[in-house]
Amino acid sequence: MANVLKQFRRRYIYPWLKPLYPYKQATLAGTRVSYKNHLDGGGRGFGQDFIPLLQSLGLPRQPRAFEWCAGPGFIGFSLLGHGLCETLCLADINPESVSACERTIADNALSDRVSVYCSDNLRDIPKSEQWDLVVSNPPHFIDEYLGNIRAHDPDWRVHRDFFGAVAPFLKRGAVIILQENNAGSTPDTFRSMIAESGLTIVFTHGDLPFRTAGHQYYFIGIMRAGDPPPPWVRALSRSQS
16 A cells, blocks of 8 residues: 555645745856756766876867756756867757756856757757757666666667757767766667768777666767767777777
8 A cells, every 4th residue: 555655645746836945056167057856867876987088088169069958957958168169059858857957047147158958859959059068967778767767768769869869960070979888888888870871980089888776877978970080089998998
């Protein structure tokens, strides 16, 4: 009976209450980021590993970066605050996450540098958007966390749709970097769907060739097939060969 009540609350009560929860703020690289706990898919924690990685790779300041599956935009706003991009685009399917991003943009007077879209994957993003760098901490699991849009990607549909739609938004030489979880995937999980979309893996970092029992996050770098890799990617590729 207790288990039934717990499921009832989770399915019917908590979703109604969540919009009433007060906003919190986390300061990342001088930017006050508004969020609610249920909107954070890890960007405030392990998602911040993007910053030392990109700094160590010598990533030059990118004219425009995009955070896919942004949630409250922890990764994107951190890139902006650390000077790794000049302007920023954010998108998420959850209107609550978009509202949190809009609060952050207003609170930090960033309307001239940051755009945010409520979008089912990339479907509702203007075709005029063109990105030099794409980052994301997308849902990590095909077989766990069912019903949790922050963690569960049924049949990898979210990934497949993204790979199939992203190419027209990429400037020549643009790089996509996804943070994945070895508990849910390996780079080979995505290799064929990436290739089928006219993209190619240009580097991986921190991955293992098998799924792990515990959470171990890794990065996978992707480009449009045939595009010339930028110098920082070429340097990383040489170090891995």
